[in-house]
Amino acid sequence: PRPSTMRAVAHLGLVALALQLAGAWRSAVPARASAILHTPARPVSLAERGATTGAAVARMSSGTFGAESISLEPGSLAFIVGVTIKSEKYKTLEANWDMDASLDELERLCETAGLKVAGRGSQSLQHPSPSTFIGPGKVEEIVEAVKEAGATTVVFDEELSPAQGRNLQAAFAKGAGAGVLVIDRTQLILQIFAQRARSREAKLQVQAAQMRYMLPRLQSFLTAGAGMDAKGGTSGGGGAMKGAGETQLEMDKRLFRKQIQRIEEDIKDAMAQRDRFRAKRGERDTLPLVAIVGYTNAGKSTLLNVLCGGDEVYADDLLFATLDPTTRRVSLPENGREVLFSDTVGFIQKLPTRLVSAFRATLDELEDAAILLHVVDASSPQAREQVWSVQNIVNDLGAAGKPQILVLNKADLAGLTAGEDGELGCLPALSPVAQSWTTIHDEARPSSVVVTSAATGGGIDELLHEVERTLRALSVAVECVVPYSEGQLLAEVHRDGTVDAEEYGAEGTYICAHVPRSLGNRLSKYAVAKGTGAGASQG
Secondary structure, three states, rough: HHHHHHHHHHHHHHHHHHHHHHHHHHHHHHHHHHHOOOOOOOOOOOHHOOOOOOOOOOOOOOOOOOOEEEEEOOOEEEEEEEEEEEOOHOOHHHHHOHHHHHHHHHHHHHHOOOOOEEEEEEEOOOEEEEEEEHHHHHHHHHHHHHHHOOOOEEEEOOOOHHHHHHHHHHHHHHHHHHEEEEEEEEHHHHHHHOOOOOOOOHHHHHHHHHHHHHHHOOOHHHHHHHOOOOOOOOOOOOOOOOOOOHHHHHHHHHHHHHHHHHHHHHHHHHHHHHHHHHHHHHHOOOEEEEEEEEEEEOOHHHHHHHHHHOOOOOOOOOOOOOEEEEEOEEOOOOOOOEEEEEEEOOOOOOHHHHHHHHHHHOOHHHOOOOOEEEEEEEEOHHHHHHHHHHHHHHHHHOOOOEEEEEEEEEHHOOOOOOOOOOOEEOOOOHHHHHHHHOOOOOOOOOOOEOOOOOOOOHHHHHHHHHHHHHHHHHEEEEEEEOOHHHHHHHHHHHHHEEEEEEEEEOEEEEEEEEEEEHHHHHHHHHHHOOOOOOOOOOO
16 A cells, blocks of 8 residues: 555544544543542652652643643742732732732742742832743743752742743743742632632632633643644644644633533532522521621631630631631620621632632622621731722622721730720721721721730620621611510510510500611501500500
């Protein structure tokens, strides 16, 4: 046979094999959908890693997706890189974090992910480089610093584009060793979220966010199993097969999108189940909800433990220690009225938009909340910048109009007091200190400021009194005579409202109280003239 005929037959055989493997993969996809991001990556060989230790890069193999799938080895050394963009186009003036503070936070994120920071570098630029984000000279400088420090992971404090990530990965692999992994802030946060997720819904949300991040960075997926190159098609064979690899990559991306759709459907099912639970809770409990929000590691979970008098809510000195909302009942001091306090996921500066949307479901507590309790680490040098970051996200979630109490926590570490006597508690509303905290953000403004220390218990009683006063301000005053046949309605008044006066008369129970507006509407048909007492007739 002629050589050209033999090549044609060989190509047809490769195509048939590729199609056969592709069909086998597609038949296996549904069964693998729930385990996409939990399959351990194949360990990288010493040859691939240049005999280095540290961050393990998940290369293309069965069970992995894309060259950006990563696995960070606990205890490995990291080198962090920050950039200051001089151009106004890239600045957020209201949240003006300085370079050192931002890198300090990135170092905390690395520690939370299990990495040890061996060094840091930074650069001031007018505009970021489209190819490598930082300048080419700075790339060479940091490559040498990484090599000298023995770091195996380089973490950038900004989100890198797919092209920037690939170019930087190639530069560091060439200059510092094949085992050096380049990631950005978003990848690091996603890695931490994957480690911290506990509930099924949180795990699904992390999976979806990781896959959306990986999709534009996908280089090969089905390609590796089908034996075809992701970018160049097959080698040789003339023009008939040219471009087959590009078509294959598009096929890979379609399959990847289907996996994302399946996970999103699972998220919708989990959300529907949680909504049913919330609806049942709403039917069973009409207690007001207080949502605890704040910057990560501000002490929200510790505060909730103090408020409910236990330690069952997980709290640790880590960023994103908890991702799932936790709700507990707490009795208010004046009349023993019960309210629900719910701890939500912590916020952070430069929180990627995709993560805000992915965790929108866990932040639904903000929509149901009567009050937002905004907890601040008052001992942090960046406390005001953190407040702005949180208020900005609260505003984006449409909760800026809700009553908000700002809690300056960790006052014992900050040396902060509410007055000259050194006591903790509420700051006078018109005091310069209170005003400086309540006017940080233009849209989301707290109505009051309370100084507390969850570690010592200082200011906690005053905080509960402030919650009670705020709830009372949200209530409507009612004065009515409830018939004895409406005992359930009277029980709701005692449970959900604040009773100011109560008398028993011939026609029913006279009650003067502050209740939620919905309950006040139901009591309106039993209203009586003010100050008439139990002997008044309904009208």
